[in-house]
Amino acid sequence: MIVTTQSExxxxxxxxxxxxxxxxxxFQAFPRAIWLAVGAGxxxxxxxxxxxxxxxxxxxxTIVARKAESLRGWETVSLDSAPxxxxxxxxxxxxxxxxxxxxxxxxDSGVAGEGIPRANASTSAAAPISEDGYFLTAAHSVENAxxxxxxxxxxxxxxxxxxxxxxxxxVWKSEGDVxxxxxxxxxxxxxxxxxVHANVGRITPFRLAEELPQTDEPVISAGWPFEHxxxxxxxxxxxxxxxxxxxxxxxxxPSPAGVAVLIDTPLVSGDSGGPALDRKGNLIGIHxxxxxxxxxxxxxxxxxxxxxxxxxxxEYSAVAYxxxxxxxxxxxxxxxxxxxxxxxxSSP
Numbered sequence: 001m002i003v004t005t006q007s008e009x010x011x012x013x014x015x016x017x018x019x020x021x022x023x024x025x026x027f028q029a030f031p032r033a034i035w036l037a038v039g040a041g042x043x044x045x046x047x048x049x050x051x052x053x054x055x056x057x058x059x060x061x062t063i064v065a066r067k068a069e070s071l072r073g074w075e076t077v078s079l080d081s082a083p084x085x086x087x088x089x090x091x092x093x094x095x096x097x098x099x100x101x102x103x104x105x106x107x108d109s110g111v112a113g114e115g116i117p118r119a120n121a122s123t124s125a126a127a128p129i130s131e132d133g134y135f136l137t138a139a140h141s142v143e144n145a146x147x148x149x150x151x152x153x154x155x156x157x158x159x160x161x162x163x164x165x166x167x168x169x170x171v172w173k174s175e176g177d178v179x180x181x182x183x184x185x186x187x188x189x190x191x192x193x194x195x196v197h198a199n200v201g202r203i204t205p206f207r208l209a210e211e212l213p214q215t216d217e218p219v220i221s222a223g224w225p226f227e228h229x230x231x232x233x234x235x236x237x238x239x240x241x242x243x244x245x246x247x248x249x250x251x252x253x254p255s256p257a258g259v260a261v262l263i264d265t266p267l268v269s270g271d272s273g274g275p276a277l278d279r280k281g282n283l284i285g286i287h288x289x290x291x292x293x294x295x296x297x298x299x300x301x302x303x304x305x306x307x308x309x310x311x312x313x314x315e316y317s318a319v320a321y322x323x324x325x326x327x328x329x330x331x332x333x334x335x336x337x338x339x340x341x342x343x344x345x346s347s348p
Contacts, residue, residue, distance in 0.1 A: 057227070059292065060268040063316065064228045067239040067266050074220055074240055079281040080204065084220065089235025090161065091204060092222040092274055093126040094151040095141050095168070095196075104151035104163045110233035111163060113151055113226070120144050125223045125236060125274030126196065127286055128152070128205045134332050136286045137273030138321075139174040139194045153235065154201035164200050171195040171335050174255050191255040192288040193321050194273075195331060206275055208325045209282035212259065217243045218279050219263050221287060221320075223271025236274065241265030244317060256327040261285045261320045276320035285320025292316045 077084045079091075094113060096102045098121040104113035113123075124141035128134070135150065142148055151165040173194040213219075222236035229237060245262040263276060267290050276285045293315045 060225075060228065063266045063268050064225065064237075067237060070240045070266055071220075071238060073218070074238075077220075077279060077281075079277075084277075084281065085238060086234055088220065088222050088238055088275075088277070089232065090153040091128065091206070092224070092236035093128060093135055093198075094224050094236075095122075095124045095126050095137055095273055096147075096149040096151065096165075097122045097124070097142060097145045098147055099149065100147070102149045102151070102165055104165050106153065106161060106163050110231045111153070111235055112231045113163075113165075118146065120146075123224055123226045123270055124272040125270065125287070126150060127273070127275035127283055128203050129208065129283070129328065130205050130332060131203065132336075133198045133200050133203070134171070134205075134335075135168075135196050135198070136275075136283075136328075137194050137196060138286060138288055139192045140288075141273045142170055142173060142194050142196065145170070148196070150196070150198045150200070152198065152200045152203055154203055156201075166198045166200055168196045168198040171197050172331055175253075191249060191252075191258055191321060191323065193258075193286060193323055195328070195335075197335065206277065206283040207281065208328070209278060209284045209322070210325070213243055213246050213261050213278060213284045215243050215245060219243055219261075219265060219276050219284065219320075220279075221263075221265045221267060221271065221274055221276045221318075223267065223274035223287065225268050225270035227269050239266050239271075241318075256324045258321055258323040259285065260288075261322065263318050263320060264316065265318050266316065267318045271318075283322070285322040288319045288321045290316060290318045 071085065074085055075083075079087050090111075094104060096113075096115055098118040099115035100118060102113070102115035104111065106112075122141065124138065126135040126137035126141075129136050148168045148170065149165055150168045151163050153161050154164050155161055171194075174191050218240060219242065220238060220240045222238050224232070224236050241264040243261055243263055247260045247262075249258050249260055251257040261276065261284055265276070267287055271287050272289075274287050275283050276287060278284050
């Protein structure tokens, strides 16, 4: 199902909410929930028809305000011997889908970017997982991509950092036709991830977690919510939370086995595909979708223009998905061999 707003041409595939409801049973008793596909910032309001653009922005503004507060306690945590709050943001790539004339840069104010959007344009995030330019992101972030570009912070020989924006290629993507939505008869993602490759300079990949994440453990995330920030002083915007539940997912069709991690990190539009890390800096998943739980009256009030802060608290949870690391390594290695074979066959 493709949902678009009336005020902008950005669109994304809304994944089936039952997929997330099954991850953590406490949501199963609350069918009136709002589900967001965080990649392109489109909201599906199940409680009362379509949510207006203004209502969505109100809700996201409230969630964005909670990002900074959620980072308390992470000031002393390091990522590869450097403060994680200063390094995680610059290691997270920007995904530009269906943009023309894309550019991103870094100066004394931080990171900024711009481009001319086409139909189905969106910005999201990607996590580097190899030194030679392989990234994990969300499948819905690259769905229907006629053009795909990554902006990546690379470190030069003299230690300076610059932003490179280069074309990206989809190596593997979860297909929406793995299963059909039983109500709408349309394709949906079961395991929302993709591997993309870009020819970039020196990057530092994230380490894939070797152990299964545990409930109640802290987690920190990064993403690029361009709708809410014009410039990013330390790179991608960070937010933190805790793990609520961990569910193993078996392989199905072409999709490999993996793990769905339910977290309570405040995520919004632009955070899709971004990394979720444990306290040791290990990648435990990439952001797929977000669930917001509020009462029916709260939802109706928001649809009529009431700010979320004016009618009490609400709960939100996000799903981070991690495919089997061995499958990731095998898929990347196969692609490397194909690239080498292709370059040799095209040589004079």
